[in-house]
């Protein structure tokens with residue numbers, strides 16, 4: 001059996017290769033499904049407890065190069081949550097999610113829906129910046145998932161917008177591509193009562209502005225969903 005560092009390096013080469021061909025890499029359903037956290041969660045009454053549980057986290061290799069853990073921000077009882085892939089350079093520097101160029105675009109999307117950033121809750125699949133903004137590896141997603149799961153449970157959103165393939169496939173445990181997942185409601189894998197709307201990541205929109213219309217179509221459905229439920 002290969003050492004974990006070697007398998008991670010092979011997986012990373014695979015991901016980068018597909019990215020060079022303009023294809024979003026697909027995380028394996030087998031690897032995403034049925035992963036129980038290795039440590040049991042303590043009693044958590046609010047998001048502050050989750051942050052304390054996370055501590056100075058060193059549960060995966062992403063801790064090595066980070067400047068700050070990017071925990072999540074916004075209304076702790078938001079009806080609407082946005083979940084992206086992981087922090088970039090600006091987010092790592094400030095310790096806040098979606099504050100760079102992609103974040104500014106996300107703010108515009110939220111405002112176009114009739115909300116503010118303070119109305120919603122924003123988080124990522126992993127809380128530390130992957131080197132060179134690469135896609136997080138399955139073992140990194142697995143290590144960070146218990147904390148995101150706790151955040152989702154405590155915020156209790158009526159609906160989640162998954163930004164990009166990593167978020168969409170992790171939350172639904174359905175492999176991509178994102179073009180096949182978006183535009184209709186999916187289900188949160190571990191709580192099917194929570195609908196997920198997968199859509200393109202704002203960073204993708206910066207490179208492909210023509211996809212903005214598709215994202216608007218997706219978030220308009222989310223807006224209508226929330227308005228119909230008061």
Ligand code: SF4
Nearest residue numbers: 057060063127128144
């Ligand atoms: S990515 Fe998550 S699990 Fe990994 S070190 Fe950061 S906070 Fe811990």
